[in-house]
Amino acid sequence: MRKQTILLGTRKGFIAYRKTDNAWVLENFSFEGIPVSIAYADARNNTWWACLDHGHWGVKLHRSFDRGKTWQEMSAPAYPEGEEIKDGVPASTKYIWAMQDGGISHPHRLWLGTDPGGLFCSEDGGTSFALNTSLWNHPTRKAGWFGGGRDNPGIHSIVLDPRDANHIFIGISCAGVFESVDGGISWIIRNKGLKAEFLPDPNQETGHDPHLLIASPSNPDILWQQNHCGIFRSTDAGQQWHEISEKEGPANFGFAIAVAEDNPDQAWVAPATSDGNRIAIDGALCICRTDDGGKTWRQQRNGLPQSNCYDIVYRHALASSGDDLAFGTTTGNLFFSEDRGETWQVISNYLPMIHSVMFVV
Amino acid sequence: MAKVKFTKALKRFFPTLGEYDTHALTLPEMFQEINTKYPGIINYILDEQGHLRKHVNIFINGAVIDDRVQLTDLFEADDEIYIIQALSGG
Numbered sequence: 271m272r273k274q275t276i277l278l279g280t281r282k283g284f285i286a287y288r289k290t291d292n293a294w295v296l297e298n299f300s301f302e303g304i305p306v307s308i309a310y311a312d313a314r315n316n317t318w319w320a321c322l323d324h325g326h327w328g329v330k331l332h333r334s335f336d337r338g339k340t341w342q343e344m345s346a347p348a349y350p351e352g353e354e355i356k357d358g359v360p361a362s363t364k365y366i367w368a369m370q371d372g373g374i375s376h377p378h379r380l381w382l383g384t385d386p387g388g389l390f391c392s393e394d395g396g397t398s399f400a401l402n403t404s405l406w407n408h409p410t411r412k413a414g415w416f417g418g419g420r421d422n423p424g425i426h427s428i429v430l431d432p433r434d435a436n437h438i439f440i441g442i443s444c445a446g447v448f449e450s451v452d453g454g455i456s457w458i459i460r461n462k463g464l465k466a467e468f469l470p471d472p473n474q475e476t477g478h479d480p481h482l483l484i485a486s487p488s489n490p491d492i493l494w495q496q497n498h499c500g501i502f503r504s505t506d507a508g509q510q511w512h513e514i515s516e517k518e519g520p521a522n523f524g525f526a527i528a529v530a531e532d533n534p535d536q537a538w539v540a541p542a543t544s545d546g547n548r549i550a551i552d553g554a555l556c557i558c559r560t561d562d563g564g565k566t567w568r569q570q571r572n573g574l575p576q577s578n579c580y581d582i583v584y585r586h587a588l589a590s591s592g593d594d595l596a597f598g599t600t601t602g603n604l605f606f607s608e609d610r611g612e613t614w615q616v617i618s619n620y621l622p623m624i625h626s627v628m629f630v631v
Numbered sequence: 632m633a634k635v636k637f638t639k640a641l642k643r644f645f646p647t648l649g650e651y652d653t654h655a656l657t658l659p660e661m662f663q664e665i666n667t668k669y670p671g672i673i674n675y676i677l678d679e680q681g682h683l684r685k686h687v688n689i690f691i692n693g694a695v696i697d698d699r700v701q702l703t704d705l706f707e708a709d710d711e712i713y714i715i716q717a718l719s720g721g
Binding site: 325328 | 644678
């Protein structure tokens with residue numbers, strides 16, 4: 271079924287657009303004025319979720335069973351008493367940075383990734399969440415993880431293997447990629463082949479900064495990541511990473527990455543100038559697509575602003591679904607393509623800063 | 632009994648919120664009491680470790696409290712306690 275709804279988490283609220291008579295129409299605007307870190311829909315039951323980041327009142331979690339008409343506040347993930355980010359610094363939830371359903375075989379399971387680095391799991395449909403202690407107590411955490419983009423380490427990527435719901439990859443900035451094959455009971459570091467040029471030892475075991483980690487739906491052993499230090503791909507479920515950045519082109523630094531549902535060799539990135547200059551390259555917006563697993567990249571600019579443009583695309587703000595692609599920017603522009611990025615149309619130029627974009631039915 | 636007053640910003644989430652006279656003798660007791668009257672509000676003011684959230688302030692008779700972690704600041708029966716938001720963000 272073609273997904274005809276786009277959910278947006280924005281700096282000023284939760285927004286849903288729905289395609290009606292071939293036009294994108296605003297269907298829902300909730301939590302007016304409140305930053306939404308992630309707007310998520312659980313495809314198993316069409317429940318919508320809003321992860322809120324109140325500036326003053328803390329992180330909150332709400333769900334809706336009626337496409338955002340009404341919302342119910344749930345218990346936000348909470349760190350148990352006595353847990354510490356590092357010695358002497360108590361742990362509390364600063365931000366919800368990732369949400370993922372637990373798979374069809376575990377219909378009530380939900381995962382949340384947070385700053386300061388805790389992974390939370392619910393087994394009751396999101397009524398309550400418990401900290402995954404094996405990851406939290408991983409021997410590398412206190413000394414080998416640190417903040418990247420945020421003050422503390424944060425889990426922004428949770429990738430579930432559709433063949434086995436107990437097979438999970440997570441991406442942590444900054445620590446890297448971790449894999450569990452037993453539903454989160456134990457974790458293996460999967461950073462081999464990555465580089466961390468910002469560290470004294472670029473080949474360090476942890477401390478890597480995968481801005482976003484994703485898997486190919488049509489072949490979940492093929493993983494992709496837009497990393498702080500380039501674009502990387504693995505064809506063996508994360509055992510070895512290979513850099514696929516474009517050395518003489520724009521596909522290099524950025525935050526977002528999306529992969530085609532039906533083709534493990536086709537993916538898109540949204541390049542920015544560089545680590546030290548986080549802005550559209552030469553004042554122009556482009557998406558880059560590869561059709562050959564990252565050997566080559568092609569620029570897709572048709573319909574995107576090509577002058578006086580300052581936008582970048584945050585890590586969760588680029589999404590693909592079938593031939594459809596959408597991305598939202600830091601300056602509140604929302605673009606849509608129905609031909610895999612060949613041509614782009616504007617949905618809106620006047621949105622708040624966009625944190626997340628998701629296609630849903 | 633000390634009088635407790637709240638920022639109007641919290642009324643968005645707890646519409647019936649209003650000032651009241653507390654029976655509590657300490658700030659932690661006061662928050663438990665408030666949470667009984669307005670279930671869930673404690674999680675808006677304190678984090679899960681019971682510490683005052685970064686962008687929330689408590690004033691006792693116009694003076695900001697010293698201990699944001701253990702909330703050990705004392706108050707008297709005729710004091711006024713204000714729970715307000717700090718100015719931040721954009």
